[in-house]
Amino acid sequence: MERSVTFFGLETINRVSFLRDDEVFIKQAFEHGSTQFVPFINGAAFATETSDKSGTNLLMLGHQGCPNYSEWPGLLNKIRSVMDTERGWLVESGFTITFLGLMDGDSSFSYKEYTGTPLFAMDLRPASDTLVQKSETKFILDQYEPLGRMQAFNLSNEVASLFSHANMYLDWLRKFLFCPGCASKVFPVHGGTKLQCGNNDESVKCSVRDAAVSNVCFPRTDPVVIVAIVDRCFSKICLARSRRKHGNAVMYSTIAGFMEPAETVEHACQREIWEETGIKVELNDVDILFTQPWPYPCNLMIGCLGLIDFNGDNEIINLEHDKELLDAQWFEMELVSQAFERYGKAPKGLVNFDDRITFPGDTAIAHQLIEHAVIKYKRFNGHL
Amino acid sequence: MERSVTFFGLETINRVSFLRDDEVFIKQAFEHGSTQFVPFINGAAFATETSDKSGTNLLMLGHQGCPNYSEWPGLLNKIRSVMDTERGWLVESGFTITFLGLMDGDSSFSYKEYTGTPLFAMDLRPASDTLVQKSETKFILDQYEPLGRMQAFNLSNEVASLFSHANMYLDWLRKFLFCPGCASKVFPVHGGTKLQCGNNDESVKCSVRDAAVSNVCFPRTDPVVIVAIVDRCFSKICLARSRRKHGNAVMYSTIAGFMEPAETVEHACQREIWEETGIKVELNDVDILFTQPWPYPCNLMIGCLGLIDFNGDNEIINLEHDKELLDAQWFEMELVSQAFERYGKAPKGLVNFDDRITFPGDTAIAHQLIEHAVIKYKRFNGHL
Structure with missing residues (x-):
């Protein structure tokens, strides 16, 4: 093993972090035919078999989804319609989604000089009154097993690192529902990589909303x-x-x-x-x-x-x-x-x-x- | 300069982190005659001159305070009475306080085998309706100048490191007033080194309160x-x-x-x-x-x-x-x-x-x- 490449530490995607606040880019990346989504449900990713049957792989779905996927395109549309807006607040929407980056591979997607397969991870947490409905996630639960904690160590280092990247962002988006400065709801922006205080009442002070830059708005490590x-x-x-x-x-x-x-x-x-x-x-x-x-x-x-x-x-x-x-x-x-x-x-x-x-x-x-x-x-x- | 000792990086106090949840220890450390307090007001520490007039030092007050300190012992008593309880919530109390550790020096304070001068930092943020009153902080503002950002770089590395330690904890205690999981108030415990979700309504779920251990409850770096x-x-x-x-x-x-x-x-x-x-x-x-x-x-x-x-x-x-x-x-x-x-x-x-x-x-x-x-x-x- 190379000195620097610890397990979970083999990052192979370009985060193009400077494009996250570019709405045109995020929209095109989401909608492209080659785009891949890593679905989590209630915090758990899903396992598939590797193509050579040698071990465990991570479930990723394209726009075409998987067999019996009829709910999937509609679900993606719902997510797209409220993503990076106040209506994307987890408690009401029942999901969080985050842009991971561009992965080498299919180069049919390009934006400016950057090419690669766009990759998003999402955590679906439907409740009785959320935009995303439980029935829409059933097709995943019916066909795949959740990836257990020890199973993650059977993934290839490259895939495990991608899982790690997704899990860290989704855990953060799941935990931070209310602004620590004023108790307003916070909702994700910039492709799910930043949180925005939803406090619109200017008479209520908020050290998070009113800061020029607040580290509270970014994931913690x-x-x-x-x-x-x-x-x-x-x-x-x-x-x-x-x-x-x-x-x-x-x-x-x-x-x-x-x-x-x-x-x-x-x-x-x-x-x-x-x-x-x-x-x-x-x-x-x-x-x-x-x-x-x-x-x-x-x-x-x-x-x-x-x-x-x-x-x-x-x-x-x-x-x-x-x-x-x-x-x-x-x-x-x-x-x-x-x-x-x-x-x-x-x-x-x-x-x-x-x-x-x-x-x-x-x-x-x-x-x-x-x-x-x-x-x-x-x-x-x-x-x- | 030694390899490892960067500016702000010369820590000389023993944090005795394992004693922070020991209420007897925190009480004795707070009340001891040798104990020193680093006061901040609205986020700013205060400057004094060094004893040899060579430069800037950080204001630290003992139980006896400073000249014209008549409000000080009463203020310390107020702080002590609600510290590490729900009533210590900044919005109502008007202060935060954190235990920094034991500093080499006066060895008259000892607890188990640990000796040294107990050190606390506090940020006073009085408002019209808080337990701590503006009038009680006036004696500091009247006698000392706030330590400016560039002035911190004139402190000795040892004192600058102590300032850095205090500032990082106080900034965190100031920013996290509401639980990100359920919007309840959060109040400091363990000598102001951990935050506790104040949600007492068991019918309201909270991923922060209900977690066995939640990193959200600790300061971020x-x-x-x-x-x-x-x-x-x-x-x-x-x-x-x-x-x-x-x-x-x-x-x-x-x-x-x-x-x-x-x-x-x-x-x-x-x-x-x-x-x-x-x-x-x-x-x-x-x-x-x-x-x-x-x-x-x-x-x-x-x-x-x-x-x-x-x-x-x-x-x-x-x-x-x-x-x-x-x-x-x-x-x-x-x-x-x-x-x-x-x-x-x-x-x-x-x-x-x-x-x-x-x-x-x-x-x-x-x-x-x-x-x-x-x-x-x-x-x-x-x-x-």
Whole structure:
């Protein structure tokens, strides 16, 4: 795996973000014959089989939809008629939709110098009194299975990344129904990539509506630091035990935690390491390696390495600050390295350390951080 | 300047984040004689002079307040009486308050094994009908000047970082008055570090209140990528012109832009570089170097380096995609390096390239990114 390409992180579409507020573009992109829609219902995407039957794919529908699709063209028309207007408010419309970008492929759609297949994702949430009716979504539910959380990890990285992109926007559009500044309804604009405060009463002040630019109107991304703690010679790595169980085995993984406002990534690593394990790392000993989008619901995992100078104090594990972890321990890199070598030859899944302990599998950035330490260990010891 | 310590990024307090939901701790921390409060009024902090008259400091008040402080102890009592309860809702209370952490110094306050001076920041926004009255804030306005935006850059890095920490939390508490899920009022809990949906009507569904954990209840941090674009041999750097003017000079700086949901940092750099300059960088040629918190209002600047292979195409500047920039051009590193050498000897401020062009000064992460490129250039050319 290339350094930068973590799972969910292989973006292959051009977001053409600067065209989102161009109504002519959005209209043409929506209506083009090649356009593809990724449907979600009540927050769940749908699975199909890949064309070569090798695995799971994500359901995408064109304007022609799928077999027994008679409701589909009418549904698209309804959506198109209120999209990016006040009537597109989820509570009344029963849907949200967002423009993802242009995907390489069919070049029959072009706008200015930009070509590609237009891609939209939509979440259908019909209720008894919404514009979109339950009966109109039945043809999808009748023919496809919802994509389960673990199933998303069976998608190809390219498709999983597209799912991640859709899920992050749709989760945001679902959660933000009312303006945090004035409690008015908020409705999506710019192809479902920005929210607009619907407060038309000028006598009611609203810090969101009245701001020249308000970050509240855009989707949020929560940065998380995730850090492999190793001694400076790469002979030991500190991994911690989560509550997750797999048969009789438990999983040991890297430390992670949400960044707080006004922290650097380096300081957030130092703080999380100390809070969760008691281990002390210097700010200058934190390196930022690579990152991963994580769509549960809208995280940015920032993968780091923290180098520890063992001095009889820095490395002492103390779980009593935050009390979040069940256990943490220093593992010999020699043994971790052997486990990763066995994993390279085995069917994928978790990495087995021994009968009782596993490490994360290769869709997790934690896996790549540990693997990074393994490679460094081998270099230090002349094996590479 | 140490690699990791960007301006606003020198955090020196222990946030003891795991104690925030401990009501006994918050009460004791608030009431202790050594406790310090950073007051803001309507979003502005206040300036004082440093003890050695060398510059600007941030106003902090103890329980004893300042000269003519007779309203202060009563005000603190009012705040204490409704803090972390529904009655602490800004619209009715006229204030928000947040616990920042324990600062090294006076060790007379201790809780479990944690010692230090407790630090709170508060934003007073009295209206005619709020618990906090305008008359109670007058003693601050009468004696101190609000800290202007540019003045914050005159603070020591340690104090500026504390200001940044306070400002990010207070900005969030000010903006989020209503629940985005159900339009009920939201009020701060856990020492003003979490928001609670005040919807008590169980018949009204609320995706925020009913979630086991909801990221909506925590402050947001917006990640921004900021990237120096250099050719692989560090002989040229691409800098772009902002709208900012200083006398007759204009400033050329690095490219920056908000990250979007479901992007890696590496991909966001690739996208922003292409959107703003037309230049093409490979994902594997993006390195993440260091980061900076930016309190206007709650950004995380992620400083990167993008290496370009000149091939007659990659390096061609095209400003026509996003049309955000006035100009971008490739500068010879030889000349940039000379400007940085002159800057090292000059009074600080912006870096003068020539009579018409400046580069960012050393409180900006852009400065450090360009300086990083200068150092690499010198190494490549045997000057270091």
